[in-house]
Amino acid sequence: MQRISVIVGAALLAASLSPALSADAEHGKMLYAACAACHQDKPDALGPSLKGIVGRKSAALDDFRYSNPMKRANLVWDEANLKEYIADPQAKVKGNRMPFDGLHDPKDVDDIVEYLKTYK
Ligand code: HEC
Numbered sequence: 187m188q189r190i191s192v193i194v195g196a197a198l199l200a201a202s203l204s205p206a207l208s209a210d211a212e213h214g215k216m217l218y219a220a221c222a223a224c225h226q227d228k229p230d231a232l233g234p235s236l237k238g239i240v241g242r243k244s245a246a247l248d249d250f251r252y253s254n255p256m257k258r259a260n261l262v263w264d265e266a267n268l269k270e271y272i273a274d275p276q277a278k279v280k281g282n283r284m285p286f287d288g289l290h291d292p293k294d295v296d297d298i299v300e301y302l303k304t305y306k
Contacts, residue, residue, distance in 0.1 A: 207304060214301030217294055224286075233284065238306045239263050240299070244279075255281035268302065269295050 207215065224233035234250040244261040245252040259279045261267050271278040272295050274288045289295050 208300065210297045211300040211304055213294075214297035214299070217289070217298050218301055218305075221286075221298070224284075236302060236305060240265065240268065240303050253281065253283040255279055256283075265299055265303075268299050272298060 221233075221236065224231065225236045226233075227235045227237060229249040234247045234252070240263060242263050244259045244263060245257045256279055259282070261271075261279075263271075267278070272289055273292070275282060275284050275286060276288075289298065
């Protein structure tokens with residue numbers, strides 16, 4: 187009994203630390219750490235900044251040198267396009283040079299997009 191209340195207490199504490207994000211976005215934020223290795227807000231980062239990515243056109247940042255396939259992709263990163271790209275980047279934008287082979291659990295993909303919607 188005591189162990190259960192410790193676990194519940196820890197979960198409540200974790201939830202209360204981040205009241206602004208839903209549980210899914212919170213999980214997505216943890217997963218996003220893998221993306222943040224490349225996607226930072228600095229112009230010289232390995233990947234383009236993803237701040238405000240939801241609803242943005244593909245290859246839209248002036249200070250990032252996108253590959254030609256990404257420049258030609260001509261997508262709007264709405265939720266559906268983002269999910270497809272995150273699940274399998276090479277299938278969605280063939281020849282793009284993001285060195286990441288995708289997230290294979292659809293729930294993880296959903297959660298990351300939930301988080302990206304809050305990342306502005
Ligand atoms: C190892 C580095 C790396 C990792 C890890 C990585 N990316 Fe990328 N990402 C890139 C690069 C480089 C590009 C630009 C690709 C191009 O121009 O062909 C890119 C492009 C993108 C774009 C298109 C951006 C735009 O402005 O059009 C999205 C969206 C994106 N990545 C999402 C993600 C997400 C979400 C994750 C984590 C699940 C992730 N990436 C992980 C390097 C990375």
